[in-house]
Amino acid sequence: MEEKKLDVKTIIGFALIMVLLLWMIYNQSANKEQELKAKAKQEQLDKAKKTQIPESPAVAGKDSTATDSLKVAQLKNSFGAFAYSATLPSAKNDVTEISNDVLLLRIANKGGYISEANLKNFEQFAKGSNERVELIKNNNASFNLQFKTKDNRILNTKDMYFEPAVTKEGNNTVLTLRLKAGENQFLEYRYVLKQDFMLDFSIRTQGLSQVIDTSNPIDLEWQLKAYRNEKSVSYENRYTKVVYEYEDGKDGDLSEGGNDGEKADEVTYVAFKQHFFSSILLTDTSFKTADFTSENLVKDEKVDTLFTKKFTAKMPLAFKGGELNYNMNWYYGPSDYKILNDYDRNLDEVMPLGWGIFGWINRFIFIPVFTFLSSFMPYGIAIIIFTILVRLVMSPVTYKSYVSQAKMKVLRPEINELNEKYKKDPMKKQQETMKLYNSAGVSPMAGCLPALMQIPVFYALFQFFPSFFDLRQKDFLWATDLSSYDAVINLPFYVPFYGNHVSLFPILASVAIFFYMRMTTGDQSMAAPPQEGMPDMSKIMKVMIYISPLMMLIFFNNYASGLSLYYFISNLITIGIMYVIKNHIVKEDKIHAIIASNKSKPKKQNRFQQKMQEMMEQAQEQQKNQNKK
Structure with missing residues (x-):
């Protein structure tokens, strides 16, 4: 017998039959789905009719008395005495x-x-x-x-x-x-x-x-x-x-x-x-x-x-x-x-506005002052003038902080000698260091206290700018809204933690912070000698030079542009103040002379220093007794 083979026409026939069958199955499925949807919709309508408040007979008007009575009965069944309200003309949406x-x-x-x-x-x-x-x-x-x-x-x-x-x-x-x-x-x-x-x-x-x-x-x-x-x-x-x-x-x-x-x-x-x-x-x-x-x-x-x-x-x-x-x-x-x-x-x-002292600063200082400034000048200019006033008020604190750092820097060689001389006796080293500070009229805490005094102001301002309603939708330079971000570039993608835009004021503030930290980090590391068992602060500060601007750049990209403008101007002014203090007010030879003069004068310890001296001497005595045992 001759073997039958599939020709092109047969294949086309089978394909047409398959398409026809698939179409019939799909059409039947679609019709069934439509029937189910219609049934579900009808059930929802029926359910809604059961739960819906019937239209007031006063509104319906044309219904028969029997129908009105039925509706009132339904209302009473649902709302009891308050069915009365549903029969009034106002019973409509x-x-x-x-x-x-x-x-x-x-x-x-x-x-x-x-x-x-x-x-x-x-x-x-x-x-x-x-x-x-x-x-x-x-x-x-x-x-x-x-x-x-x-x-x-x-x-x-x-x-x-x-x-x-x-x-x-x-x-x-x-x-x-x-x-x-x-x-x-x-x-x-x-x-x-x-x-x-x-x-x-x-x-x-x-x-x-x-x-x-x-x-x-x-x-x-x-x-x-x-x-x-x-x-x-x-x-x-x-x-x-x-x-x-x-x-x-x-x-x-x-x-x-x-x-x-x-x-x-x-x-x-x-x-x-x-x-x-x-x-x-x-x-x-x-x-x-x-x-x-x-x-x-x-x-x-x-x-x-x-x-x-x-x-x-x-x-x-x-x-x-x-x-x-x-x-x-x-x-x-x-x-x-x-x-x-x-x-x-x-x-x-x-x-x-912040709790405690932070809220008081905002309520009684920042809000009245900024409200006054913004009453007769554009809001962007008001922020700049406001920033200048804040930095001028804080400049004595900045001056004291820098003088303290300069004094510590001058004493650094002598402190290094004490560290080397008494490296096997930490208690004695601490005592001699304290004596040196006392004779030179230098307090190691003097540099920390001014920085701590600035924290309430810093935090109050951080609360003030995002909360001050008057900045909303006020423009300045390229910023169209000082209460929101100042996008100069919109990105076609989203960067985690950063967003889908580039704000310019945070970039400027980050650059200003970088140069400010470059200016001050060297003096701070020279002023603070490394302590035994403690990390070297100079290395930490060198890392922070790059981390702090990066954090400002990332986290302030979505913050109020008014706040970034404040930090940009504030850091510029601080750089200027530090430059003037460093190069025209506080000279190292003057600091040397002051320390030498202090050393030549007899120093009387205050009660706190006396107590600390006594505690160190007692601790040193206890350590000697333990070593003897």
């Missing part, structure tokens, strides 16, 4: 808008809470963006009261409709919203918008003692997902946190770095603070307890760019005499020290 020159608010009928908070005079991200800062929009916030009724229902105000009424009290706009269980039985929210960022807010009940279980407090829950409003989401997130006041003026906060939670008693305000804007709830009657949580939403700053953190605050509202009555305030506005401080409600603690 409308909002009431109230505004003044700085703030626009929209309050929803459903839930009675602020559904939009728009700051009219501030723009997102960059000046000229035409996108207003909106602290609340698109359901990023909620305000809910949960309570138990006499018939054992657990109800949430966010699910029920309030009846709004707008009136005027002078220049103030008053919005009253009532969740009704009857004509004279209601839970009321009352908003009074004045002419600034703070509005009055009250919660009260009337005639609900027979409806609500007043033996237990009502649970208030306030949530907010903070929208990003600045150029750098990571930098903004660093200064975004929960701050609260408790127990008669104490203040606390949650960590900015990650997820956190805390509890507090007798809380009088809760602030959901973003970098430059805040949402704050204040109360005249303190909350007995409060639970706060903060969730970091920026896991990857390249992707998570819409929100920064999610905040939650839970507080109980206690009944008095069977009724609820709380007078509160809402604040939606800038995280501006001057504005917050003027309310005289301890809101200045919302600002991260």
